[in-house]
Amino acid sequence: MRITDIRLTELRGSVESEEDFWEERLVRPLDVYPEHKHELDQSIAGARNAQGAYDLAWAFVTVETDEGVTGLAGPLDEAEAYVIDTQITPHLIGADPLATERIWDQLYRRLIHGRTGQPMFAVSAVDTALWDLKGKWLGQPLYRLLGGPVRREIPAYASALGYSLDPARAAARARQFAAEGYTATKWFPRCAPDDGEPGARRNLELMRALREAVGSDVEIMLDAWSSWNVRYTLDMARRMAEYRPRWIEEPVKSDDLLGYGRLRAASPVPIAGGEHAYTRWGARDYMRAMAVDVYQADTMWAGGISEMQKIAVICSVYDVPLIPHGASVPVNAHLSAALPPTLCPYIEYLVKWNELRQFFFEEPVRPIDGMIAPSDAPGVGWEIDQDKVTAARELRWR
Numbered sequence: 282m283r284i285t286d287i288r289l290t291e292l293r294g295s296v297e298s299e300e301d302f303w304e305e306r307l308v309r310p311l312d313v314y315p316e317h318k319h320e321l322d323q324s325i326a327g328a329r330n331a332q333g334a335y336d337l338a339w340a341f342v343t344v345e346t347d348e349g350v351t352g353l354a355g356p357l358d359e360a361e362a363y364v365i366d367t368q369i370t371p372h373l374i375g376a377d378p379l380a381t382e383r384i385w386d387q388l389y390r391r392l393i394h395g396r397t398g399q400p401m402f403a404v405s406a407v408d409t410a411l412w413d414l415k416g417k418w419l420g421q422p423l424y425r426l427l428g429g430p431v432r433r434e435i436p437a438y439a440s441a442l443g444y445s446l447d448p449a450r451a452a453a454r455a456r457q458f459a460a461e462g463y464t465a466t467k468w469f470p471r472c473a474p475d476d477g478e479p480g481a482r483r484n485l486e487l488m489r490a491l492r493e494a495v496g497s498d499v500e501i502m503l504d505a506w507s508s509w510n511v512r513y514t515l516d517m518a519r520r521m522a523e524y525r526p527r528w529i530e531e532p533v534k535s536d537d538l539l540g541y542g543r544l545r546a547a548s549p550v551p552i553a554g555g556e557h558a559y560t561r562w563g564a565r566d567y568m569r570a571m572a573v574d575v576y577q578a579d580t581m582w583a584g585g586i587s588e589m590q591k592i593a594v595i596c597s598v599y600d601v602p603l604i605p606h607g608a609s610v611p612v613n614a615h616l617s618a619a620l621p622p623t624l625c626p627y628i629e630y631l632v633k634w635n636e637l638r639q640f641f642f643e644e645p646v647r648p649i650d651g652m653i654a655p656s657d658a659p660g661v662g663w664e665i666d667q668d669k670v671t672a673a674r675e676l677r678w679r
């Protein structure tokens with residue numbers, strides 16, 4: 282079997298939402314600049330059209346072969362699609378699509394300036410499409426190819442990006458998550474060191490409201506999205522410890538592994554991070570620095586399925602749980618179902634984001650009673666629901 286083409290297709294559609302879909306955004310490192318502190322984040326806010334719906338435009342990659350078997354991955358943005366079309370596709374025409382290890386190694390060596398960031402997103406997407414193809418060719422769901430099932434379903438945590446942080450509204454939402462069967466929920470406090478003591482108290486108030494809302498049996502995590510610092514995080518961790526947060530995520534910049542190490546050694550609250558780290562070497566650096574209690578590489582960013590298998594091995598050696606960042610729930614469901622529960626105790630489910638990221642799929646993978654199960658269809662099990670596509674165009678730059 283040989284690869285004959287790699288197609289990139291941009292799909293358009295719109296999501297109905299009676300109310301403002303995004304109620305709040307997360308704190309960002311850029312917010313230290315006053316002119317950016319109060320702006321909407323367009324990548325989060327989305328564009329509302331004249332009819333009040335939210336327009337989506339996502340790209341998907343399809344690997345085609347001379348045997349008619351195909352592999353799908355996405356959604357991607359146009360920058361990632363560009364890297365695939367101009368730098369990856371020319372190298373893969375004629376390649377054996379089942380030789381995923383050979384292809385990954387060749388792409389890594391070829392994209393010597395693209396070992397992190399969006400070029401690695403592009404590698405991740407192609408690798409994932411190849412695993413989808415491999416599953417379809419073998420007639421088996423992806424989790425079987427990865428050595429699973431270790432278990433049939435994985436506990437999901439409700440990641441509350443985009444929900445209001447007003448303590449009463451957040452508390453009501455957290456209670457709703459618990460009633461839906463979730464045993465854990467993650468929140469994104471908006472205040473950072475430059476908000477001073479009033480901001481610190483607002484973060485604390487959010488944590489207290491969440492804990493009082495869900496009681497002692499539901500885990501609560503906080504995500505600072507690289508926007509705090511060591512001293513501020515230690516202060517927050519000590520003041521929040523009585524509410525037993527499960528972890529504080531990305532408290533400092535992804536490159537500040539010394540800061541992570543200092544923090545983890547001193548913090549009464551566990552430290553999580555790694556969604557902005559890439560490949561096995563990123564995982565090695567985090568583990569060596571004793572940076573985190575939970576590692577969160579993203580399958581669709583850090584190198585795809587092939588690389589996540591290596592990252593999982595590295596994490597297991599250091600006895601650090603790997604809870605992949607939730608850019609792709611359908612893929613993470615397979616990966617997590619093929620890993621031991623101690624290594625992968627949860628799967629992240631970004632409640633709002635998945636309505637957008639999985640919008641075009643025939644069967645979005647959603648939690649039932651707080652548990653997520655991978656598809657039993659061959660490959661990843663994701664297919665495009667053409668009824669949701671209002672327009673489609675091929676993306677090609679070559």
Ligand SMILES: [Mg+2]
Binds near residue numbers: 504530
């Ligand atoms: Mg995060």
